[in-house]
Amino acid sequence: MSASTKQELTVTIGGADDGEQPLTLGGAADIPLGSPEERPDVAVCMEVWDTAPGDWPGCLTEDIGGSLDDPVEWAKALIDKVDPDAICLRLAGSDPALEGRSPEECAEVAKRFAGEIDLPLVVVGDGSADRETEVIPVVAEALAGRRCLIGTAEERNYRTLATAAQAFDHCLLAETPIDMNLAKQLNILIEDTGLPLDRIVMHHLTSGLGYGLEYTYSIMERSRQAALRGDDKLAQPMAVFIGPETWRTKEARASADDQPEWGDQSTRATLWESVAAAAYALAGASLLVFRSPSAACQFRQVWD
Amino acid sequence: MTGLEIYALLPQTNCKDCGKPTCLAFALGIASGQEVASDCPHLSDEAKDVLLESSLPPVLRVTAGPEAAPLELGGEKEIYRHESKFVQPTVLAVSVPVEGGDQAEVTSRVEEIKALTFERIGEEIGVTAAAFMCGQGATAEDVRHGLQLAEDAGLAPLLLCTDADVLAECEDALKRSKPVLLGVDESRLDAFTKLGKQTEAPLTLVAPEVDGLVKLADSAKEAGCENLLLEVSGCGALDLVTNLTALRRRAVEDGDRSAGYPLLTKAGSEPLDILRAAAALCRYAGLVIVDSTDPALLFPLAALVQSIYADPQAPATVEAGLHAVGDPGPDAPVLVTTDFALTYYSVEPEVEAAKVPAWILVTDSEGQSVLTAWAAGQFEGSTIAKAINESKAEERLETRELVLPGQVAVIQGDVEDETGWSVRVGPREATGIPGFLRELAEAKTPEGSASDG
Numbered sequence: 002m003s004a005s006t007k008q009e010l011t012v013t014i015g016g017a018d019d020g021e022q023p024l025t026l027g028g029a030a031d032i033p034l035g036s037p038e039e040r041p042d043v044a045v046c047m048e049v050w051d052t053a054p055g056d057w058p059g060c061l062t063e064d065i066g067g068s069l070d071d072p073v074e075w076a077k078a079l080i081d082k083v084d085p086d087a088i089c090l091r092l093a094g095s096d097p098a099l100e101g102r103s104p105e106e107c108a109e110v111a112k113r114f115a116g117e118i119d120l121p122l123v124v125v126g127d128g129s130a131d132r133e134t135e136v137i138p139v140v141a142e143a144l145a146g147r148r149c150l151i152g153t154a155e156e157r158n159y160r161t162l163a164t165a166a167q168a169f170d171h172c173l174l175a176e177t178p179i180d181m182n183l184a185k186q187l188n189i190l191i192e193d194t195g196l197p198l199d200r201i202v203m204h205h206l207t208s209g210l211g212y213g214l215e216y217t218y219s220i221m222e223r224s225r226q227a228a229l230r231g232d233d234k235l236a237q238p239m240a241v242f243i244g245p246e247t248w249r250t251k252e253a254r255a256s257a258d259d260q261p262e263w264g265d266q267s268t269r270a271t272l273w274e275s276v277a278a279a280a281y282a283l284a285g286a287s288l289l290v291f292r293s294p295s296a297a298c299q300f301r302q303v304w305d
Numbered sequence: 306m307t308g309l310e311i312y313a314l315l316p317q318t319n320c321k322d323c324g325k326p327t328c329l330a331f332a333l334g335i336a337s338g339q340e341v342a343s344d345c346p347h348l349s350d351e352a353k354d355v356l357l358e359s360s361l362p363p364v365l366r367v368t369a370g371p372e373a374a375p376l377e378l379g380g381e382k383e384i385y386r387h388e389s390k391f392v393q394p395t396v397l398a399v400s401v402p403v404e405g406g407d408q409a410e411v412t413s414r415v416e417e418i419k420a421l422t423f424e425r426i427g428e429e430i431g432v433t434a435a436a437f438m439c440g441q442g443a444t445a446e447d448v449r450h451g452l453q454l455a456e457d458a459g460l461a462p463l464l465l466c467t468d469a470d471v472l473a474e475c476e477d478a479l480k481r482s483k484p485v486l487l488g489v490d491e492s493r494l495d496a497f498t499k500l501g502k503q504t505e506a507p508l509t510l511v512a513p514e515v516d517g518l519v520k521l522a523d524s525a526k527e528a529g530c531e532n533l534l535l536e537v538s539g540c541g542a543l544d545l546v547t548n549l550t551a552l553r554r555r556a557v558e559d560g561d562r563s564a565g566y567p568l569l570t571k572a573g574s575e576p577l578d579i580l581r582a583a584a585a586l587c588r589y590a591g592l593v594i595v596d597s598t599d600p601a602l603l604f605p606l607a608a609l610v611q612s613i614y615a616d617p618q619a620p621a622t623v624e625a626g627l628h629a630v631g632d633p634g635p636d637a638p639v640l641v642t643t644d645f646a647l648t649y650y651s652v653e654p655e656v657e658a659a660k661v662p663a664w665i666l667v668t669d670s671e672g673q674s675v676l677t678a679w680a681a682g683q684f685e686g687s688t689i690a691k692a693i694n695e696s697k698a699e700e701r702l703e704t705r706e707l708v709l710p711g712q713v714a715v716i717q718g719d720v721e722d723e724t725g726w727s728v729r730v731g732p733r734e735a736t737g738i739p740g741f742l743r744e745l746a747e748a749k750t751p752e753g754s755a756s757d758g
């Protein structure tokens with residue numbers, strides 16, 4: 002990991018158990034497809050919740066199939082359909098508006114899930130930095146040995162999460178709001194806690210297609226260029242969470258009855274997700290988190 | 306070129322006719338892109354050749370289409386959009402099969418294509434070109450008919466017709482419509498360069514490899530044709546993007562003029578074809594032809610063009626002040642948000658969908674979203690008070706209550722102190738607005754007067 006290496010760093014998650022294939026992210030030496038040699042592997046990761054989400058459109062839940070009440074069953078349905086490189090478990094249930102689970106209860110859920118799913122895991126909280134500070138360290142301990150990608154570390158909670166990642170041998174997802182300098186600063190702060198730079202994956206805050214992708218896209222391209230110039234504080238592989246952003250948009254949620262001039266909802270919404278995925282892969286992402294299995298399969302078929 | 310290299314080519318008389326005090330100042334201005342060489346009236350022929358040539362963009366500008374609806378392509382300078390921005394948004398075209406005989410089908414297809422427009426963030430986006438693909442039976446009459454339809458519909462014309470006799474017969478229509486001529490491979494180069502020179506219609510060159518394409522462009526130039534496009538199609542997405550990227554890099558990094566033409570790619574009619582087209586347009590395809598009129602396929606593609614060709618340095622904004630949605634009265638609810646276009650245009654359609662007339666008070670937050678502006682101290686009590694003052698909201702409205710975006714509920718007290726208005730915390734997501742506004746309207750029916758001081 003010398004500072005003169007002018008390429009993206011690599012981060013490996015999973016692979017700690019016998020039989021589980023580790024997943025290595027990053028390592029690019031050019032922009033994606035900048036030359037015939039630069040054909041990046043882009044990891045497809047499927048998002049699963051620990052509790053049934055209430056308001057997902059019917060075309061999405063039908064696409065997933067199976068039951069959304071049980072995360073293991075949900076994950077297995079996705080594994081069947083997509084054969085993903087990783088699974089992202091979102092512990093949404095700690096949100097008091099949903100299950101209001103305690104950190105220990107979350108850890109219990111995560112442990113049972115990890116016992117059933119032998120793929121590399123991304124494990125994130127419910128999106129509240131305060132609750133993640135409580136929940137994620139306990140979950141990290143319960144998943145010690147799996148080398149998960151845990152998150153989400155932000156400016157206000159990175160210290161606790163980085164310490165947990167270090168203590169229980171996980172990698173850390175570091176998120177900043179579409180800003181190179183903040184991303185670099187957070188990486189430096191995390192490194193200062195003792196977690197090495199090749200255990201960090203950056204998230205420049207994903208935006209959905211038509212909802213800010215134009216800014217994230219360029220921040221990601223610029224990060225890659227910084228990595229290629231030899232800046233190891235911006236050379237971390239990048240993750241994007243396309244699924245959640247896509248399924249918030251009106252263009253994915255509106256039915257064909259609401260918007261007849263937009264055409265079939267399932268076709269449109271699936272492409273809204275897969276098109277964003279293709280754009281972010283070209284901007285330099287190495288880990289794409291999808292919600293829709295059809296969108297993930299479309300991306301896979303095109304990116305081969 | 307450096308300033309000194311340019312200076313060496315100038316007359317060095319310091320006559321000031323260019324508006325600069327010295328030739329050196331002018332040379333430095335050209336080097337930094339602030340001056341154009343043609344402003345010096347005393348350039349030698351040699352200097353003209355060199356300087357004017359070097360001021361052309363790496364991807365040449367190419368024009369097509371009838372006078373009434375000209376199509377501009379190319380003019381691109383960058384590999385990375387963040388260096389400045391990409392210039393000409395990718396043109397989306399839909400193919401129209403022309404088999405000869407059945408003009409009604411062609412007419413209805415063009416009608417369908419014309420309808421493929423979508424409103425997003427205050428802009429109209431969508432398909433702006435029709436590609437007439439002539440089969441064996443197509444006649445000169447069919448070609449004329451198609452070109453005329455396109456012109457009437459305001460769509461830029463593209464034409465695939467490889468029958469030299471048919472083309473010769475409708476040269477008048479080609480001269481008038483200047484369609485982008487498709488499918489010019491090596492075997493057709495001679496005939497088409499002649500046609501291109503006579504009609505000024507641009508030629509789309511096709512060759513199996515990047516090198517072959519560049520060579521073909523060389524030959525076309527030698528034959529006197531510079532109004533060219535290069536087509537890369539018929540391969541998987543990764544090869545497609547690799548080839549398009551190789552061409553742009555050759556044009557921009559190596560200054561290879563024969564690679565510096567607008568790029569075109571053909572996609573099919575399936576979602577996977579759309580995804581390939583999406584990848585291509587992120588990486589430099591200036592014209593994409595799709596074989597479908599399904600809006601569910603074209604809307605995502607059009608939204609991607611809008612995103613990639615936005616200026617990443619200058620966020621799109623809407624005007625600060627009071628915006629009326631659905632003819633609101635002075636006592637209608639007032640929702641506050643920032644001037645970032647993506648934010649405003651996620652709020653506005655939801656207010657519209659609620660069918661509750663309302664005002665949207667837009668703050669001057671330098672084009673940042675609510676959360677970003679809040680983090681930067683540009684969406685707080687004083688910002689909102691300023692928006693109220695400058696829009697004269699207190700004179701125009703009776704309402705003294707603001708609806709604050711749910712993500713920034715923490716500034717409720719600050720906003721109340723700074724504005725003197727009461728503040729209600731609204732939903733976190735724009736999609737919650739219709740339900741919220743309807744509930745608010747119900748609570749405000751004459752009996753249900755809500756006053757909690």
Ligand code: SF4
Binds near residue numbers: 315324345346
């Ligand atoms: S007009 Fe030409 S010759 Fe005169 S000062 Fe300017 S650059 Fe020099």
